[in-house]
Structures are given as C-alpha cells and as structure tokens.
Amino acid sequence: MKYYAGIDIGGTTVKIGMLDETGRLLSKWEIPTRKGENGQLFIKDIAGEIKGYVEGNETIRQSGLNGVGIGIPGPVLPDGYVEICVNLAVRELYPARLLSELLGGVPARVANDANVAALGEMWQGAGKGHDSICMVTLGTGVGGGIVNEGRIVSGMHGAGGEIGHLRVEENESERCNCGGYGCLEQYTSATGIVRVAKRNLEASNEPSRMRDIAYLSAKDVCDLAKEGDALALRSLSYSMDRLAYVLSHIALIMDPQVFVIGGGVSKAGSLLTDMIREAMGSYQSIVDVSRYDIVLAKLGNDAGIYGAARLMLSD
Ligand SMILES: [Zn+2]
Numbered sequence: 001m002k003y004y005a006g007i008d009i010g011g012t013t014v015k016i017g018m019l020d021e022t023g024r025l026l027s028k029w030e031i032p033t034r035k036g037e038n039g040q041l042f043i044k045d046i047a048g049e050i051k052g053y054v055e056g057n058e059t060i061r062q063s064g065l066n067g068v069g070i071g072i073p074g075p076v077l078p079d080g081y082v083e084i085c086v087n088l089a090v091r092e093l094y095p096a097r098l099l100s101e102l103l104g105g106v107p108a109r110v111a112n113d114a115n116v117a118a119l120g121e122m123w124q125g126a127g128k129g130h131d132s133i134c135m136v137t138l139g140t141g142v143g144g145g146i147v148n149e150g151r152i153v154s155g156m157h158g159a160g161g162e163i164g165h166l167r168v169e170e171n172e173s174e175r176c177n178c179g180g181y182g183c184l185e186q187y188t189s190a191t192g193i194v195r196v197a198k199r200n201l202e203a204s205n206e207p208s209r210m211r212d213i214a215y216l217s218a219k220d221v222c223d224l225a226k227e228g229d230a231l232a233l234r235s236l237s238y239s240m241d242r243l244a245y246v247l248s249h250i251a252l253i254m255d256p257q258v259f260v261i262g263g264g265v266s267k268a269g270s271l272l273t274d275m276i277r278e279a280m281g282s283y284q285s286i287v288d289v290s291r292y293d294i295v296l297a298k299l300g301n302d303a304g305i306y307g308a309a310r311l312m313l314s315d
Contacts, residue, residue: 002066003059004312005050006120008113008304009033009072009095011087014042016049017305018060021313023124027053028305039090040098047102068108069311070095071116071304075158080110109311113304115152115161117297118145120307121260125299130257134250135297136163136243138265141177142185142192148254151314163250164189168242187242190218190265197221197235206231222268237275244279251292252284262297269296 001020008015010033017028031049034041050068054060072095074085080096096108111119118127118135127133131150137143144163146153153160169182174195176183186192194216201210208231213220224232247259261272273294281289299306 001059001063003063004066004309005053005068006305006307006309006311007046007068007070007099008116008308009042009046009070009088010113011073014046015301015305016046016053017302017309018053018057019306019309021066023306023310025302025306028302033088035089039085039088039093039095042088043095043098044102047099050103065103065106067312068096068099068103068106069116069308070099070108070110071113071308072110073113076110076112076154077158078154078156082110107312111152111154111308111311112145112158112161114143115145115147115154116307116311117143117262117299117303118147118161118260118307119152119310120299120303120305121262121297122147122150122307123310124306125303126260126262126295126297127258130293132254132256133258133260134163134247134254134256135260135262136188136247137263137297138189138243138261139263140190142183142189142243143263146250146254146256148256152311153254163246166246166249168245184242184246188239190263193218193221193236193239193265196239197232200231200235204231208232210235218265219268222265222271226268226271236271237279240272240275241279244276245283247276247294248280248283251280252286255287256292258293258295260295260297262300262303266296272296 006017013030018026073087082093096110100108121127122133135145142164144161146161164185165178165183167182168184172182225236277294
C-alpha cells in the first residue's frame with residue numbers, strides 16, 4: 001500500500017489529510033496558516049505536522065510516505081512556480097520543492113486549489129467513476145476546475161479553469177475583483193447572487209420578502225426562492241442562467257461527463273442544478289443536456305485534501 005499526504009492551504013487554515021492509494025482518508029486535521037517569511041513559516045509547519053504523523057504511525061513509518069500533494073489559492077505554473085498568492089502573502093515561491101526538501105526528498109506536487117478540489121471530487125466525490133469533470137465552486141468568488149481524462153487542465157499561465165472570470169455580460173459598470181467587467185463571479189458567487197438580488201430590488205417596487213432583510217445573504221435569496229418569493233426566484237434563476245451560459249460553452253470545449261457544483265451556495269441543493277439544467281438546454285444544441293450529469297459536490301471542505309493526494313497518483 002502507498003500513502004500520501006494531501007494539503008489544502010487556505011488563507012486562515014491549512015487542512016492536512018493522510019490517505020492511502022485507494023482514496024481512504026486515514027486522518028485529517030487543521031492548523032492555522034502562519035503567514036510570513038514568504039510562505040516559509042506555513043511550509044515549515046506543514047512539514048512538522050507530516051513528520052509528526054508519520055513518526056506516530058507504525059505502518060507509514062515502515063513503508064515510508066510516497067508523496068505530498070498541495071493545493072494553493074493562486075495560479076500555479078506547470079513547473080510548480082507560484083508567482084503571487086495574495087491570500088497567503090506569498091511571492092515567487094516553489095512550495096512543493098520547498099516542502100519536499102524539508103521532508104528529506106519525499107516527492108511533492110502543487111496545483112491551484114480549485115483545480116485540486118475538482119480532482120478530489122472526480123476521485124472520491126460527485127464525479128467518482130468518471131475521469132472528465134468540470135467543477136464550479138460558488139463561494140465568496142466563483143472557482144473553477146477542469147479535469148480532462150484524469151488530468152487537471154491548469155494551462156501554461158495557471159489560468160486554466162478560471163471559469164469565474166469568463167465574461168458573461170457586455171454592459172457591466174462595476175468592476176470584478178480581477179479588474180475586469182462582467183465576469184461570471186459578479187453574478188453567480190454568493191456576493192454576486194446578493195448583488196443581482198439588490199439590483200432587482202432597487203429596480204422596482206415589486207413586493208418581496210427580501211426587502212425585510214437588513215443584511216441580505218445568498219442563503220436568504222435561495223431560501224426565499226424556494227419558498228416561492230417571485231423576485232428572489234427571478235434573481236436566483238438569472239444568476240444560475242449566467243452560470244449555465246458558461247457551462248454550455250465549456251460543454252462544447254471539453255465535453256465532460258459531469259458538471260459538479262460546489263461551495264457554500266451549493267447547499268441550496270437541487271433547486272440550483274434544476275435551474276442550471278433547464279437554462280443550459282437553451283444555449284447549445286449539439287449535445288442533449290440530459291446526457292450530462294449536473295450534480296452537487298459531495299466532499300465539502302475535504303475535496304482539497306483528497307484532490308491534493310490524488311495529484312501524486314497522476315503520471
Ligand atoms: Zn473577474
């Protein structure tokens with residue numbers, strides 16, 4: 001049996017998972033992300049945690065750890081170079097190389113966290129049994145990950161799978177976090193769903209229970225849509241329509257088996273996948289939409305540690 005560590009580095013915590021080659025999660029835990037020294041601190045912490053676990057585990061200590069995969073919230077170049085990662089206060093770092101050195105040469109690989117989550121869902125989650133999936137994570141932003149025939153499509157500049165920044169509106173006056181205008185993220189992220197709803201509220205006097213909520217959240221919009229609030233329903237279906245527009249194009253580029261919808265917003269459940277499926281059918285006519293699985297993510301916050309470990313199983 002081979003053993004791998006899967007590391008998911010976030011802005012506040014680092015999730016660490018120990019898995020075997022069959023995808024069984026043996027143990028998982030979290031440590032705070034200690035920023036500073038251009039990433040040296042949290043990489044050292046991770047190395048210490050892994051060493052500690054291996055020393056305390058008779059089986060892995062005997063057989064040796066076979067590899068460590070890392071997911072990181074920023075663009076990663078094909079050679080593992082991270083030019084900039086704002087959330088981690090990191091510039092010009094080779095995180096996998098550094099971690100491998102600290103672990104005495106254990107092989108390590110790094111990839112973007114959204115891509116890694118998609119790989120995790122493909123391996124042990126909603127895409128299990130398939131090898132080509134497109135995943136979108138609807139959280140504060142819109143993350144995207146594409147796995148084609150078992151391999152992450154991260155591209156030559158680390159921009160592969162950046163679905164959240166595909167332009168879906170021509171006439172947008174507000175700027176996206178990326179500097180562009182009209183990005184999917186501006187309509188379909190948790191923040192985007194609220195933004196769309198507020199615009200709709202301001203545009204009319206139509207009654208809606210959303211008007212009674214002081215600090216409207218994406219969950220409020222989804223909950224009220226489910227309860228039949230017409231304006232909430234229209235807002236949310238517009239947000240999902242923009243996502244469906246993008247997915248219908250991706251369908252004609254990579255033609256995956258499965259579209260996986262994850263992130264906090266996906267807790268709203270089948271209402272979202274139903275809306276997406278219905279809208280997708282109107283944007284492309286080459287493949288019948290019923291032939292794609294459009295499903296909710298299964299692994300939640302663990303997708304990253306599964307996917308990071310799975311990185312080490314790709315050739
Ligand atoms: Zn953008």
